[in-house]
Amino acid sequence: MSSAKTLYTILNVIIFLILASIGLGIFVLAMILFGLKQDFIGIGEDVLIYKTEAMLYRYTFLKLVVYAVFVVALWKLRKATKLLLKNDFYNTKLIKDMFNSGKLMILSSVALWVIDEMSNMFFKRQVFVGLSEKTLVYLLIIAMGLFLMLMSTVLRDTKAIREENDLTI
Template sequence: MNSAKTLYSILNVIIFLLLMGIGLGVFFFLMLLLGIKQDVVNLRVDLINFKTEAMPYVYTVLRLGVYVIFINALWNLRKATKLFLKNDFYNYKLIRVLEISGKLMIISAISAWSIDWISDVFFKFRISIGLSETTLVYLFVIAIGLFLMLISKVLNDAKTMKEENDLTI
């Protein structure tokens, strides 16, 4: 169970860093929206790259939505890790949380991948075909989501077999 404790700690750090980064990003984005000058971060928006003035804001809101979904997936995975620490593998809550976490990871990866592709087409006016590092990351997150759903299904089947075994004895 040492690995479960390590995973739990790592998930806590990742969630904290993501929330802190998103919070700072939203803060500086609001400063940009309100027209407040700042010299901390070189933040500027080239409106030439966008067809309308609203596009960067729509893009930012869409990306924030993807981050919210991904953080929710990590939070559910954190809950599952906490249940793993209790050594209760035949718990319906553990099975459900793993399934939800897997589905949310798949949704967030596909959404982020789609938003990146759409932004390349509409903002950068280019279509790229092939595998890049980001594409591989999205595919890896999808694979992790599918693996979590598989583990959920395996634990559900094991729980069903254990219940049948308990009834026959």
């Protein structure tokens, strides 16, 4: 169970860091929207790359929404890990949280992948052929989401078998 404790701690740190970065992103976006000049962060996105400034805001807002969906996926995985720490493998909540976390991970990864590729093609006029580091990360998160969905299905089936065995005894 020490690996479950380690996973729980890592999920807490990741959720905190992502929430802090989303908060910082909203803060910087609000500063830009209100016309306040900022030089202390060093945003890598140049407004001139986009056709209009509104496209940059839409792009940034879409990414923030996808990151929020990813945080929800991690939160559900954190709740499932908490149930694993209690050795409650046949809990319906555990099965549901693992499955939903996997679905949200897949959704957020595919959405972020599409948003990044669309921004590269339409805004930056770049097309990447092959696997980049970002693509590999997206594929890894998709694989993790599929694994969580598979494990929840396995746990659901073992729960049904256990309930059937309890009835026959």
